Amino acid sequence: MADNLSTSFSKSAMSEEELRKTNQEQKRQIIAFALMIFLTLLAFVAVGAELIPASFAIPFILILAFIQLFLQLLYFMHLKDKDHGWANAFMASGMVIAIPVIAALMLLIGVVKY
Amino acid sequence: MGHAVDTSKGLPPHPERATLEGKNKFLGFWFFLGGETVLFATFFGTYLGLRNGVADGPTAAEIFQLPLVFIMTMLLLTSSLTSVLAMYAMKKNKFKAMIAWLWVTVLLGLGFLGMEIYEFYEYSVHYGLGYTTSAFASSFYTLVGLHGAHVVFGLSWIICLLIRYRRSGITLTNAPKFYVASLYWHFIDVVWVFIFTVVYLMGIGG
Numbered sequence: 335m336a337d338n339l340s341t342s343f344s345k346s347a348m349s350e351e352e353l354r355k356t357n358q359e360q361k362r363q364i365i366a367f368a369l370m371i372f373l374t375l376l377a378f379v380a381v382g383a384e385l386i387p388a389s390f391a392i393p394f395i396l397i398l399a400f401i402q403l404f405l406q407l408l409y410f411m412h413l414k415d416k417d418h419g420w421a422n423a424f425m426a427s428g429m430v431i432a433i434p435v436i437a438a439l440m441l442l443i444g445v446v447k448y
Numbered sequence: 449m450g451h452a453v454d455t456s457k458g459l460p461p462h463p464e465r466a467t468l469e470g471k472n473k474f475l476g477f478w479f480f481l482g483g484e485t486v487l488f489a490t491f492f493g494t495y496l497g498l499r500n501g502v503a504d505g506p507t508a509a510e511i512f513q514l515p516l517v518f519i520m521t522m523l524l525l526t527s528s529l530t531s532v533l534a535m536y537a538m539k540k541n542k543f544k545a546m547i548a549w550l551w552v553t554v555l556l557g558l559g560f561l562g563m564e565i566y567e568f569y570e571y572s573v574h575y576g577l578g579y580t581t582s583a584f585a586s587s588f589y590t591l592v593g594l595h596g597a598h599v600v601f602g603l604s605w606i607i608c609l610l611i612r613y614r615r616s617g618i619t620l621t622n623a624p625k626f627y628v629a630s631l632y633w634h635f636i637d638v639v640w641v642f643i644f645t646v647v648y649l650m651g652i653g654g
């Protein structure tokens with residue numbers, strides 16, 4: 335207990351099954367990363383090459399950003415894992431407050447016309 | 449501690465949350481990240497409100513360069529992957545691999561930071577976009593600078609951990625610390641995704 339908090343371990347206590355699952359998960363992480371790179375490329379190409387009309391480009395890149403947000407949160411930051419209930423609750427409340435904050439600031443500053 | 453952890457078989461599969469202290473750090477850190485989300489939202493909201501107020505200074509479309517932002521994005525996205533790989537090494541009790549991946553993360557982060565400093569230098573010296581030039585300039589430097597400050601803090605944090613625990617192996621004391629630092633690094637990456645979308649791509653494209 336308290337005495338082995340600062341001693342290192344010679345081996346992992348992971349069972350074969352757990353190790354297999356961990357390796358599988360790691361592979362999924364790399365796929366998620368490849369997807370993120372693809373989405374980023376798509377966003378840069380959409381704006382840089384002007385392939386799509388400007389009116390559609392902004393909602394398009396915003397959607398891509400939100401997909402990336404969820405890939406990062408769910409896969410890289412493990413929010414999809416079973417024992418992350420409270421972590422999810424905290425992060426979700428932060429994001430729920432963030433949206434009206436952004437909208438309100440944009441509108442308020444826009445109305446005053448600096 | 450009074451909180452028994454079975455360590456007889458070796459490092460527990462989730463060393464970052466095996467102890468009560470680790471669990472508390474984990475929960476507290478997510479609470480902090482929820483708050484950070486709101487903090488960044490206020491800066492984003494302000495930027496979006498002010499970004500067309502360019503006064504007599506240059507506009508976003510005149511100064512932003514896609515290739516530079518693209519390379520910065522790639523560096524930061526890749527560093528997010530390397531810190532994920534470091535955490536898998538940690539769970540498997542591979543200390544050397546974890547340390548190596550974290551150093552790669554630090555190097556990528558430093559590359560990002562160097563390019564951001566170069567970028568700010570270019571804007572202020574060659575394009576005449578000082579902090580007080582326009583409402584756009586102030587809100588741009590404040591938002592992107594706040595993110596840059598987070599990068600500096602995250603890098604210092606990880607480097608401190610790497611030096612402090614350079615030979616210790618993975619223990620139940622340092623595993624939560626490494627894990628939480630890596631969560632912070634991912635969060636920085638998530639914020640950057642919105643910065644390159646909202647500030648740079650929207651600045652150029654609309």
